[in-house]
Amino acid sequence: MLVDDERWVRTALRYSITKLFPSFHIAHECENGLEALDWMKHNQADVILTDIRMPLMDGLAFIKQLRVSDYQNDVIVISGYDDFRFVQEALRSGVTDYLLKPVQDDELKHCLNQWLEKRSRSKKEEKPKTDTAAFPPSTIERVLQYIKETPLGEITLVETAKRLHVNPSYLSQLFKQHLNKNFVDYVTEQRMEEAKRLLSATSLRMSEIAERVGYSDLSYFSSVFKRMTGRSPSDFRKASRSS
Numbered sequence: 001m002l003v004d005d006e007r008w009v010r011t012a013l014r015y016s017i018t019k020l021f022p023s024f025h026i027a028h029e030c031e032n033g034l035e036a037l038d039w040m041k042h043n044q045a046d047v048i049l050t051d052i053r054m055p056l057m058d059g060l061a062f063i064k065q066l067r068v069s070d071y072q073n074d075v076i077v078i079s080g081y082d083d084f085r086f087v088q089e090a091l092r093s094g095v096t097d098y099l100l101k102p103v104q105d106d107e108l109k110h111c112l113n114q115w116l117e118k119r120s121r122s123k124k125e126e127k128p129k130t131d132t133a134a135f136p137p138s139t140i141e142r143v144l145q146y147i148k149e150t151p152l153g154e155i156t157l158v159e160t161a162k163r164l165h166v167n168p169s170y171l172s173q174l175f176k177q178h179l180n181k182n183f184v185d186y187v188t189e190q191r192m193e194e195a196k197r198l199l200s201a202t203s204l205r206m207s208e209i210a211e212r213v214g215y216s217d218l219s220y221f222s223s224v225f226k227r228m229t230g231r232s233p234s235d236f237r238k239a240s241r242s243s
Helices: 007-020 033-040 058-066 081-092 103-124 138-149 157-163 168-179 183-201 206-212 217-229 233-241
Strands: 047-051 076-081 097-100
Touching: 007 103, 033 047, 033 058, 033 183, 047 058, 058 076, 058 081, 058 183, 076 081, 076 103, 081 097, 081 183, 097 103, 138 157, 138 168, 138 183, 157 168, 157 183, 168 183, 183 206, 183 233, 206 217, 206 233, 217 233
Parallel strands: 047 076, 076 097
Antiparallel strands: none
């Protein structure tokens, strides 16, 4: 996957990668880290080439969110000469390699060849998996997975029950039994966690964040956020940035 806010950079990378590695497939292109994270909720890429300086969510915030969310993708950073201190921080976050702009074909080829060799070694070192039969996921595990993969603004008890072919009342009781909280409270907690992530890691407006997590009324979103976190969304953003 290619992540860069400049379209010409993505176009040049796509052309070079296709020319140098015909077997590679460019799974997706994104303009910023937030867009890339949204895409990755339902898709997969083996290696990500990302810029550092991007709007909404920059490369460093994107890499940190990948690690926090436990994504195992390899990441190669693309940066300008004046971004080296950011590159150092990215390397500390576990990125595979970095390339300087403008990316030269020989450097790109060397970098991706090294990545292929590393990937090949990792596969050989993996222990053979046993053939024990896997237990099917329980209903509650399926529900939690559905909530994780679905945009928070689209989640309701009735719709979730419908998607998983269970009765809404049964689903509500199941949540209370297994998680000691009701379905609505759990979803609200997830919405607030996502709102905190967006407030601290992006430059989205408050109204945009509210809409992304399922609130069309900004004042109601702010009220719920303050009730659950003890701070208004704007105060939380200021505190997270100052720290």
